[in-house]
Amino acid sequence: MKPRRCSVSVVATPTIDDILVRLRSAGGRLTEPRRAVIEALVSSADHPTADDLASKVAVSHPTVHKSTVYRTLDALADLSIVDHVHLGHGRAVYHLTHDTDLHLLCEKCGTVAHVTADVLHSSRTAIAEATGFVLEAGHFALPGRCAACSAAEA
Amino acid sequence: MKPRRCSVSVVATPTIDDILVRLRSAGGRLTEPRRAVIEALVSSADHPTADDLASKVAVSHPTVHKSTVYRTLDALADLSIVDHVHLGHGRAVYHLTHDTDLHLLCEKCGTVAHVTADVLHSSRTAIAEATGFVLEAGHFALPGRCAACSAAEA
DNA sequence: CTACTTGCAAAACATTTGCATACGA
DNA sequence: TCGTATGCAAATGTTTTGCAAGTAG
Numbered sequence: 278m279k280p281r282r283c284s285v286s287v288v289a290t291p292t293i294d295d296i297l298v299r300l301r302s303a304g305g306r307l308t309e310p311r312r313a314v315i316e317a318l319v320s321s322a323d324h325p326t327a328d329d330l331a332s333k334v335a336v337s338h339p340t341v342h343k344s345t346v347y348r349t350l351d352a353l354a355d356l357s358i359v360d361h362v363h364l365g366h367g368r369a370v371y372h373l374t375h376d377t378d379l380h381l382l383c384e385k386c387g388t389v390a391h392v393t394a395d396v397l398h399s400s401r402t403a404i405a406e407a408t409g410f411v412l413e414a415g416h417f418a419l420p421g422r423c424a425a426c427s428a429a430e431a
Numbered sequence: 432m433k434p435r436r437c438s439v440s441v442v443a444t445p446t447i448d449d450i451l452v453r454l455r456s457a458g459g460r461l462t463e464p465r466r467a468v469i470e471a472l473v474s475s476a477d478h479p480t481a482d483d484l485a486s487k488v489a490v491s492h493p494t495v496h497k498s499t500v501y502r503t504l505d506a507l508a509d510l511s512i513v514d515h516v517h518l519g520h521g522r523a524v525y526h527l528t529h530d531t532d533l534h535l536l537c538e539k540c541g542t543v544a545h546v547t548a549d550v551l552h553s554s555r556t557a558i559a560e561a562t563g564f565v566l567e568a569g570h571f572a573l574p575g576r577c578a579a580c581s582a583a584e585a
Numbered sequence: 586c587t588a589c590t591t592g593c594a595a596a597a598c599a600t601t602t603g604c605a606t607a608c609g610a
Numbered sequence: 611t612c613g614t615a616t617g618c619a620a621a622t623g624t625t626t627t628g629c630a631a632g633t634a635g
Contacts, residue, residue, distance in 0.1 A: 396561065408535065409577070
């Protein structure tokens, strides 16, 4: 089951240089591999897996190793520049933190749809009242059936 | 709001034999390894990983292989007797399907709290209206901060 | 110069699978 | 007997890590 793109919200995307500056001011170094990873991430319409990013980077920078992609993503995650979302079964996709969408993963066809985070607002409140737990659903995909698969089953 | 510990809902737990009967009526065989896995699952207060179950089973049945645990869990999942929940980073925990709780995973301390699934009701409706997507959040843990960690941060 | 980064290979980790054997119904 | 189940080892797929060598600042 391969995650496919459904809809993408285009929000003000930080430029590659914006991100590099933030990296730099946190004591990191600006390297070509990192630039390439960030470029791949920023230019992705959909939400790529680490492997997707590695492939994308490999086009222009064939020597960049997959572990470097992981380490770069880690570094960016430490700076809260990127987040990752688990789609289950070990796969995670990465996206820029400014993306406030929730991810809806169809367990049947693998499509990933998006909704704005506020659809969970009332549930967040209910959960907080019941348990004090503060929901941060952005890091995970919410599973279910997309409209098409749901209709196909009924 | 006073933080309180979430209770695990104690619902009528199917007996090991109940489950074995369901397995058999589906054409499966009743074997010692399977009985041991089911026993380990039923007797778990918390939600064990496959590895936890394998260890538990190993106490009384040292020859039972981990792959048998996985295959048994698979067989039980096919019959909708068990479900698994991804806690991120590759680990999944298993529980009996009758457990309708949602799992709330604290990303800070790793605690798993529970709430009944209906706290998501209004969000399910909102998501369904917006996208047609039918949310089935039982298979995933919802991440966030537990009451204690949330309070510690504020 | 020095600390941060990289490529590479290998390890770690959770889960799955091929296959010959064992066993329940 | 016949078709499931099992143990084992080996494969899978993703992510992490130990190191020596490279490089940004």
